[in-house]
Amino acid sequence: MDSSEQQTEKITRYIDGELTGDELKDFELLVNSNPALQSELQNFELAKKAVRHYGLKQQVALEHAVMMRELRGGANTPGGSKIIPFLRYTMRIAAVLLVMIIAVSTYEFLSVSPKNILSASEPYALSIERGAEQTSAIEKAYAEKAYPNVIGIFEKETQPAAKDEFLAGASFLALNQPAKAVRAFEPVVNASTTSPYKEDAEYYLGLSYLQNNEPAKAKTILEKIHGDKDHLYHDRVSYFTLLKVDLLMLKSGK
């Protein structure tokens, strides 16, 4: 690596907040005495801002697609009329009719939604006594329901333990960010070594899938819990829970 590349690497480490102590002070002194380096650093900062602007545009575009489907689904959206194939309408009507028939049979089925399945589930309650080690910062933050702080601590961890991943997942779920909760729980569930949080993570991963509009994935994991009488959350996943998930799959077509 030549000196130019070394300098570039140091600039990226600086803007990523990875320089500390003397290294940071030395770099700042160097920047202050070197206009060319100042200019390069400003362009790197601007590049970082450009990436964030791009990321925000991408996120809004994704939400836009979701919301357009929802808003166009409503009646009489002004100007929102698009030609939808007859077959698609027919299938939607058939699905609605099917849901109505089920609704007549049972009120439980009619009211099913991820929200009312999830409403029976409390956010994960952390047992401070769990394990022999002292209470960590992430556990303390979670116990205080300071979910953004939990996520902040987790994101600073370069090698998070299963406990950190699990508590971050539970925090994402509490903040209604199920996709991120899924990403946090999955490593705990799929780890080659079994952690004390594995069964907790399985249950809350199932709930995250539900909230994330992925009932098929939720069903796989909830069926496993239902079929295992020794599972920590076996009592929370009844036959009727699975039936509700089935109905969700039917309603969502997933």
Next chain:
Amino acid sequence: MKQTVLNFSDQELIETLKRDTISSSAIQFLYRSHYPALSNYVRLNRGSEQDAEDIFQEVIVNFIEIVRKEKFRGEAGIGTFLYSLNRFTWLNELKRRNRALLREEVYDKKSGVDEKDVSQFLVERESKMLVLSLLEKLGDVCKQILTSFYYENKAMKEILQLVNFENEQVLRNKKYKCLKSLEQMLAANPGLAQRFKNALEYGQ
């Protein structure tokens, strides 16, 4: 399938949008609360459905960045502010398209925000588009690495699962090369870089 729908007060929404990770629920709330009226304004003023969608997306991006820069004072309420952003953005777009005889036919006096107050946020609109086109030149892998790291705040080991690299060090090298490429493109266009910087400041 029905989704969990969250409602926010203006204050709750502002606080939510200032967090490190931007909540999908907050963006969806903005759509549910304001898209019908704001898109209607564009359609009733010579815009197509696609125009209405594009303008609203731009308004939401700008609004979130204004909030995160602490430039939203909240005196007029979010709805009124968004209305003015939407109106100003659309009128600018119409001007850009060289449409003559521009007239607003409806809702002309609905805005409670001084137009000058809003215009300060929306200068240099084109520079944003030009910089985004530079970013597009980096390619999909670079875009994924950079947005995962700098926008989604993912750790390198999480990003490693999304892209095909041997290990974290190789990924780290790729990340700084990607950022360096973007930096060089900006360095080669100092005028554009300055305009883009000004645009992201949303007024001084």
